[in-house]
Structure formats: C-alpha cells, structure tokens
Amino acid sequence: MPKRTKFLSRNPEKPSPRDRFWAVLANTPRLVQLVWQAAPRLLLLQLGITLSNALIPVAQLYISKLIVDQVVLELSQPGVDWTVLGRLVGLGLGITLAQVGLNQAETYTTQVLNDRFTLYANQILLKQAIRLDLAHYELPEFYDTLNRAQQSGSAYPVRVFETLIDLAGQSITFAGLLSLLVAFNPLLLLLLLLTSMPALWVGIRFSGVRFWLKRRQTESGRLAEYLQQVLTTQEFVKEVRLFNLGDYLLRQWQSIRLQFNREMAEVLARNAWLRFGVGLIANSGFYAAYAWVIVRTVQGAISLGDLTMYSGAFQQAQGLIQGILFQIALIYEFNLYVSQYFEFLNLQPQVVSPSDPIAFPNPMRRGLELRDVSFRYPGASEPTLHRINLTVKPGESIALVGMNGAGKTTLLKLLTRFYDVESGEITIDGIPLTAFDLEDLRRNVGVVFQDFSRYHLSVQDNIGFGDLRHRDDLDQIERAAQNAGATGVIADLERGYETILGKTFSDSAELSGGQWQKLGLARAFMTPAQVLILDEPTAALDAIAEYDLFQRFRQLTQDKMTFLVSHRFSTVRMADRIVVLEHGQIAELGSHAELMEMGGKYAQMFRLQASSYAGVAE
Numbered sequence: 358m359p360k361r362t363k364f365l366s367r368n369p370e371k372p373s374p375r376d377r378f379w380a381v382l383a384n385t386p387r388l389v390q391l392v393w394q395a396a397p398r399l400l401l402l403q404l405g406i407t408l409s410n411a412l413i414p415v416a417q418l419y420i421s422k423l424i425v426d427q428v429v430l431e432l433s434q435p436g437v438d439w440t441v442l443g444r445l446v447g448l449g450l451g452i453t454l455a456q457v458g459l460n461q462a463e464t465y466t467t468q469v470l471n472d473r474f475t476l477y478a479n480q481i482l483l484k485q486a487i488r489l490d491l492a493h494y495e496l497p498e499f500y501d502t503l504n505r506a507q508q509s510g511s512a513y514p515v516r517v518f519e520t521l522i523d524l525a526g527q528s529i530t531f532a533g534l535l536s537l538l539v540a541f542n543p544l545l546l547l548l549l550l551l552t553s554m555p556a557l558w559v560g561i562r563f564s565g566v567r568f569w570l571k572r573r574q575t576e577s578g579r580l581a582e583y584l585q586q587v588l589t590t591q592e593f594v595k596e597v598r599l600f601n602l603g604d605y606l607l608r609q610w611q612s613i614r615l616q617f618n619r620e621m622a623e624v625l626a627r628n629a630w631l632r633f634g635v636g637l638i639a640n641s642g643f644y645a646a647y648a649w650v651i652v653r654t655v656q657g658a659i660s661l662g663d664l665t666m667y668s669g670a671f672q673q674a675q676g677l678i679q680g681i682l683f684q685i686a687l688i689y690e691f692n693l694y695v696s697q698y699f700e701f702l703n704l705q706p707q708v709v710s711p712s713d714p715i716a717f718p719n720p721m722r723r724g725l726e727l728r729d730v731s732f733r734y735p736g737a738s739e740p741t742l743h744r745i746n747l748t749v750k751p752g753e754s755i756a757l758v759g760m761n762g763a764g765k766t767t768l769l770k771l772l773t774r775f776y777d778v779e780s781g782e783i784t785i786d787g788i789p790l791t792a793f794d795l796e797d798l799r800r801n802v803g804v805v806f807q808d809f810s811r812y813h814l815s816v817q818d819n820i821g822f823g824d825l826r827h828r829d830d831l832d833q834i835e836r837a838a839q840n841a842g843a844t845g846v847i848a849d850l851e852r853g854y855e856t857i858l859g860k861t862f863s864d865s866a867e868l869s870g871g872q873w874q875k876l877g878l879a880r881a882f883m884t885p886a887q888v889l890i891l892d893e894p895t896a897a898l899d900a901i902a903e904y905d906l907f908q909r910f911r912q913l914t915q916d917k918m919t920f921l922v923s924h925r926f927s928t929v930r931m932a933d934r935i936v937v938l939e940h941g942q943i944a945e946l947g948s949h950a951e952l953m954e955m956g957g958k959y960a961q962m963f964r965l966q967a968s969s970y971a972g973v974a975e
C-alpha cells in the first residue's frame with residue numbers, strides 16, 4: 358500500500374543537540390558544490406578579495422607602532438627627520454585606500470553573487486517541483502517542505518558560503534594578530550579565547566531555538582498565507598463580500614501573526630539576556646589583557662609604540678575571536694535552513710520513465726486493457742478503485758458514469774500515469790504503461806480534466822500548450838480551435854489569438870466558464886493523441902454548444918479511442934459502450950440499448966434524468 362511516507366517523511370524529530378550540530382554541518386560540502394556550480398569565477402574573485410582584505414588590519418597596526426616609535430625617537434633627539442615619518446604615514450594611507458577599494462569590490466561581488474545564486478537555486482527548486490509526482494502535491498506535508506525550501510533555498514546556501522569566506526578572512530587576520538601577540542604573552546590569548554567561548558554556545562543555542570520555532574510555525578504560516586490569499590485574490594473576492602467574511606478571516610490571520618510575533622519576542626528576550634551575560638565575560642577578558650599591557654609599559658618592559666600596538670591588537674583579537682565564533686554559529690544556523698532546501702531536493706518521484714522505454718504503438722492495434730486494477734490514494738485507508746477489468750479497442754468510445762466520488766476521474770488519471778496502480782496492470786497492445794516514456798505516453802493520451810487549467814496568457818498559448826512543438830503553428834492552432842467549437846469565442850476578442858486572457862494582466866479579456874472550457878478542449882485537440890479523454894467537458898457548455906461539440910467530436914475521433922465522463926445521459930448514450938462505476942467497481946458494462954434492457958442502475962439513472970428533461974427521448 359502506498360503510504361504517505363513513500364512520498365515524504367514527516368517532520369523529522371528534533372535530534373539531540375550534539376547529533377544536530379554535526380549532522381547540520383555535514384551539508385556544507387554539498388552546498389559549497391552548489392554555490393560553486395552557480396558562479397565559479399565570481400566566487401574565486403570574492404575569495405581573493407576577502408583574503409587580501411584580511412591582511413590589512415595587521416599591517417595597519419604594525420605601521421601605527423612604527424609611527425609611534427618613530428615619533429618617540431624624533432622627540433628624544435634634536436632636529437626632526439620628516440622623511441621616515443612621511444613615508445610611514447604615506448604607507449598607512451596607501452593601505453587604507455586599498456582597504457576602501459577592496460571593501461567596495463567585496464560589496465559588489467557579494468550582491469552579484471547573491472543574485473546569481475538566488476536565480477540558480479530557484480531554478481533547481483522549480484526543476485524539482487516539475488519532476489515530482491501529482492501525489493506529492495496532494496499532501497499537506499509536501500507544501501510544508503516546499504514552503505520551507507522556498508524560504509531557505511534562495512538565500513542561505515550563498516550566505517553559508519560567504520560566511521565561510523569571511524571566516525577564512527577573519528582567521529587569517531587573527532593568525533596575523535596572533536603572531537604579534539604571542540610574543541607578548543600567550544596566556545593572555547588563552548584568556549581571551551576562554552572568555553569568548555560562552556558567546557559561541559549562546560550563538561548556537563539561539564540559532565537552533567529560532568530555527569525550530571520557525572519550522573514548527575510552517576503549517577500555521579501557510580494557513581496565514583492562505584487566508585491572505587483568500588482576502589486578496591479574484592477567486593474569492595465575490596464570496597468574501599457576499600458572506601461578509603472579510604473581518605472574520607482578517608482576525609484569524611491576525612491571531613496567527615500575533616502569536617508568531619509573541620513567540621519570537623520571547624526567544625529574542627531570552628537571547629538578549631544571555632548575550633548580555635556572555636558579553637560581560639568576554640569584555641572582562643579583554644580588560645584583564647589591556648591592564649597587563651599598561652602594567653608592562655609602565656614597568657618599562659615595552660615601548661609606547663608597543664602599548665599602542667598591543668592594546669589595539671588585543672582589542673581586535675577579542676573582536677575577532679568573537680567574530681569567528683559568531684560566524685561558526687551562523688554557519689550552523691544557515692546550514693539548518695539549507696538542510697530544508699536539500700530536504701525538498703531529496704524527494705524522489707515515484708512515477709518515472711523507464712531507462713529503456715518502448716515506443717508507444719502507432720497505430721494501436723489491440724488497444725487498452727485494464728486487468729484487475731486496484732488503486733488507493735496515498736494516505737487513504739480504503740482503495741478508490743477495486744479490481745477493474747476492462748478492454749477497449751482502438752476507435753471505440755467509452756462513457757463512464759456513476760455517482761459523485763465513484764472513481765471515474767481516478768480511473769482516467771491512471772491512464773495518463775498521474776498515479777501508478779497499486780495492483781493489477783494497464784497495458785496498451787499488451788505493453789504495460791510503465792514501459793513507455795512518460796512524455797510519449799502523455800502525447801498519446803490527451804485529456805481535458807474537469808479542473809482544466811486557465812492560463813492567464815494569450816489565446817495562442819492556451820491552445821498551443823496542447824503540443825508545445827506546434828505552439829507557433831497558427832494553422833494547427835486554428836484547426837484545434839475549430840474542432841473544439843472555439844473559433845466564435847476567439848473571433849469576438851479584439852486581438853484574436855494574441856489576446857491575453859484572465860484578469861491578471863493589463864489589456865486582457867475574461868471569458869465565461871463555457872468559453873474557457875472550449876479553449877481547454879481546443880488544447881486537447883492540438884495533440885496527435887490516439888486516446889482522448891474528456892472528463893465532463895460539457896459541464897459548462899450550453900445545450901447548443903454541447904450538441905455541436907458532440908457531433909464534431911464523433912466525427913473527429915472516429916479512429917481514436919475516446920473516454921468520456923458525463924452526468925448528462927443525452928451525451929453518454931452516444932458512446933459505443935458505457936461503464937457504470939459504483940464504489941470503485943464496475944457495476945454494469947454495455948451499450949446504451951443493452952443497459953436499458955438490463956434495467957439496472959444505468960436504466961434507473963437514465964429514466965430519472967429523462968423524466969426531468971422534456972424532449973429527451975430514450
């Protein structure tokens with residue numbers, strides 16, 4: 358039985374802090390690779406800039422020391438030699454200018470790299486979204502995973518990378534300072550390091566708490582987004598006013614957002630106190646070191662220049678140690694988010710093309726066979742279809758009838774492999790559907806579903822999407838429109854096939870439900886499909902349009918296998934054979950005449966409907 362877990366894992370339980378730390382950092386190589394793939398040259402450039410920048414603070418400190426010592430020397434002797442001082446100041450200025458330039462270059466590369474990577478990461482995310490099964494899109498957990506991946510994927514991988522580069526830069530600066538300070542007193546360095554460690558602990562702890570809080574909020578966050586959408590999109594605008602839902606929904610939305618703010622404020626307050634505590638510890642460490650430098654200067658053990666250099670170096674070292682530890686905490690936090698991006702990329706579709714596909718038979722000879730086919734939706738306890746057996750020859754037209762929820766649409770979804778059967782087999786000319794390439798299969802099985810798509814794009818796109826290879830072939834598009842009875846609709850539009858439909862964009866035209874349906878049908882007529890499926894194609898059509906359509910449909914599809922779902926028996930009766938589905942099983946099967954003679958469910962439903970429509974004859 359296909360369980361939900363086959364498609365998605367539920368939210369992983371929160372692992373222990375130690376496992377979490379290492380597991381999270383284990384993502385780093387994969388994301389470095391990802392960022393590298395997005396923009397290798399830019400990355401190298403940024404690395405070069407950051408590393409060069411890293412050496413500057415040490416050089417600046419050393420020059421200040423030389424200047425102070427030189428000033429002291431000049432003061433102790435008669436006459437001043439300005440050349441050496443002038444050169445030192447000039448050198449200091451040169452280095453500072455280089456730093457200004459490098460900083461600007463870094464700002465530029467960071468921004469460009471960010472943009473480049475965001476594009477790349479979203480592209481990968483969308484590619485993955487296209488690849489996944491329909492079944493994925495029917496599980497709430499999937500939307501949580503997608504939502505988190507969308508929020509995490511675009512920014513965080515590149516931020517991890519930048520933080521890694523910064524970390525490398527800061528480590529280099531730190532190593533330079535270390536070489537200055539170790540000569541003075543290595544123990545003081547150790548003191549600085551130890552007094553800064555609590556900050557790392559607080560940083561990592563806070564990152565984790567914030568991350569798990571946001572993760573827990575994903576589903577409610579999606580609910581808030583959904584409510585926002587209900588309040589702001591055309592789809593709902595009429596009912597929101599009609600039923601006066603506005604204030605009620607707004608309050609629901611507000612309470613979710615307020616709750617989020619409250620939860621985050623609590624975390625932030627706790628964090629602020631903790632950071633205050635660790636800040637005290639770290640600063641005490643620095644002041645202890647500073648005091649010792651002063652003592653040694655007063656004792657005459659080091660020069661005034663040394664005092665400037667060491668006190669500056671200790672201050673910078675302390676800042677750097679904290680910076681480095683903070684970067685480590687950041688890398689940890691960003692990695693947590695990146696893991697959500699990878700969680701989405703790791704999802705695997707179950708419905709895939711075989712590695713060695715067989716070409717779809719053209720023309721079909723024996724036709725379609727369903728043998729003992731059963732199917733259950735992911736997560737459902739009962740099967741929706743149960744042991745269906747049916748053989749359909751090429752050129753035959755089949756109508757599917759049954760109560761709402763009997764399984765008609767589900768059966769048709771199996772024919773296009775939106776889902777794979779749970780047991781049994783579906784074959785075309787004896788070849789299982791799973792042996793065909795998915796694209797080849799779907800080109801040969803054309804469908805117009807009840808909930809067909811309405812693209813807010815041009816009419817040409819709305820029809821041409823039926824077969825992208827011919828999207829620019831206006832003759833073919835016009836033919837498809839003609840077959841679907843849509844030419845009248847298009848002729849009434851000011852810009853014909855170029856008219857943008859829907860209400861999303863300017864200069865567009867909105868169609869009625871039936872007019873949209875005609876375009877949906879035209880899309881199906883674009884394909885060279887040998888099997889054509891219409892799932893309630895006439896629900897939104899008026900009686901004349903429906904009559905027209907079926908006259909044409911019969912002519913156009915004489916050599917095709919057709920399936921038709923309809924609740925209108927005047928349409929159903931035109932089919933060669935009628936399948937009556939009941940609770941996912943075939944209850945009756947035969948031509949209209951046979952089923953009427955049988956006097957079973959079909960006959961009962963037909964009479965019921967006929968009696969309510971004057972003029973519908975048996």
Ligand SMILES: Nc1ncnc2c1ncn2[C@@H]1O[C@H](COP(=O)(O)OP(=O)(O)OP(=O)(O)O)[C@@H](O)[C@H]1O
Nearest residue numbers: 495734737741759760761762763764765766767768
């Ligand atoms: N995506 C889905 N996930 C889980 N269950 C589903 C899904 N789609 C349909 N079902 C369930 O499967 C059953 C059959 O649905 P299906 O859409 O095939 O019925 P139908 O015969 O086409 O109905 P209608 O005449 O209302 O269109 C229903 O009980 C429905 O609740």
